[in-house]
Amino acid sequence: MIQVKNLIKVFGTKVAVDDVSFSVEKGEVLGFLGPNGAGKSTTMRMVTGYFRPTSGSVKLCGVDMVEEPELAKQRLGYLPENAPLYSDMTVASFLGFCAELRGIHGAARTKAIDRVLDLCFLDSVRNQSVDTLSKGYRHRTCFAQSIIHDPDVLILDEPTDGLDPNQKHEVRGMIKRMGQDKAIIFSTHILEEVEAACSRAIIIDRGKIVADGTPESLKKLVPGAASLDEVFRKITKPDTAQKKAA
Numbered sequence: 001m002i003q004v005k006n007l008i009k010v011f012g013t014k015v016a017v018d019d020v021s022f023s024v025e026k027g028e029v030l031g032f033l034g035p036n037g038a039g040k041s042t043t044m045r046m047v048t049g050y051f052r053p054t055s056g057s058v059k060l061c062g063v064d065m066v067e068e069p070e071l072a073k074q075r076l077g078y079l080p081e082n083a084p085l086y087s088d089m090t091v092a093s094f095l096g097f098c099a100e101l102r103g104i105h106g107a108a109r110t111k112a113i114d115r116v117l118d119l120c121f122l123d124s125v126r127n128q129s130v131d132t133l134s135k136g137y138r139h140r141t142c143f144a145q146s147i148i149h150d151p152d153v154l155i156l157d158e159p160t161d162g163l164d165p166n167q168k169h170e171v172r173g174m175i176k177r178m179g180q181d182k183a184i185i186f187s188t189h190i191l192e193e194v195e196a197a198c199s200r201a202i203i204i205d206r207g208k209i210v211a212d213g214t215p216e217s218l219k220k221l222v223p224g225a226a227s228l229d230e231v232f233r234k235i236t237k238p239d240t241a242q243k244k245a246a
C-alpha cells in the first residue's frame with residue numbers, strides 16, 4: 001500500500017534523507033525509529049506529500065504522490081507532530097468540519113463522526129469545546145481527524161508524545177487495532193512502543209536505513225542484546241556524536 005523508492009531529500013548542503021526505500025503492506029504497523037535529526041520527519045513529510053522529494057518516488061495504493069497528489073492524499077490520514085485544532089469548536093463540530101473538507105456530507109458525515117468518536121474514546125466529550133479539553137483528549141481529537149475518512153494508509157508522527165502512561169497504552173492499542181486493515185507508519189522514540197504495537201520496524205540513522213525487520217529479528221542483529229533499546233544504541237550514533245564528527 002505504501003511504496004517508497006530511492007527517496008532523497010537535500011536541504012542546501014544537508015542530505016536529510018539519503019536513498020531510502022521500503023514498502024508497507026495492508027495489515028502492517030511499521031515503527032519508524034532513529035535518533036534526533038536522523039530524517040524520520042522529513043521522510044514522513046515526503047510520504048504525505050508535504051515535502052517534494054529531491055529525487056525518488058512515493059506511491060500510496062499505487063498512486064504517485066508527486067504526479068497525482070490529490071488522489072494519493074485521499075487514501076491517506078496524517079497525524080503531524082504538532083497537529084492544529086480549531087479551539088472554539090466542539091469536538092463533534094470540529095470532526096464534522098474535517099469530514100466536510102474530505103468531501104463527506106449528510107448522513108455519511110454523521111456516521112463518520114460517530115465512528116471516530118467511538119474509536120478514539122471521545123464520546124464523553126463530543127459536545128465539549130476543544131479549548132477546554134485535557135492534553136490527552138485534545139491529542140485523541142487530532143488522531144480522530146486523521147482517520148475521519150477511513151484512510152487505507154495512516155502516517156503518525158510521534159503519536160504518543162506528551163501523553164500519560166494510560167493514554168499511551170490506549171493510543172498504542174488503537175494503532176494496533178487499526179493496523180489490522182490499514183498500512184500504518186508511526187515514528188517514535190519509545191522502543192517499548194515498537195514491541196507493543198508494531199509488526200515491523202525500520203531504524204534510520206543519518207538519513208539511511210540501518211535496520212529493517214520484526215522487533216524480534218532486530219534484537220538478533222546485536223548478539224547478546226536483551227532489548228531493542230540496546231540494539232538501537234549499538235547501531236545508531238547519538239546526535240551529539242554526529243555534531244562532534246561534523
Ligand SMILES: Nc1ncnc2c1ncn2[C@@H]1O[C@H](COP(=O)(O)OP(=O)(O)OP(=O)(O)O)[C@@H](O)[C@H]1O
Pocket residue numbers: 011014015016034035036037038039040041042043
Ligand atoms: N526545512 C528544513 N530545512 C533545512 N534543514 C532541515 C529542514 N527540515 C529538517 N532539516 C534537517 O534535516 C535533518 C533531518 O531532520 P528530521 O526532522 O527529519 O529528523 P528527525 O529524525 O525527525 O528528528 P527528531 O527525532 O529530532 O524529530 C536534520 O539535520 C534537520 O536539521
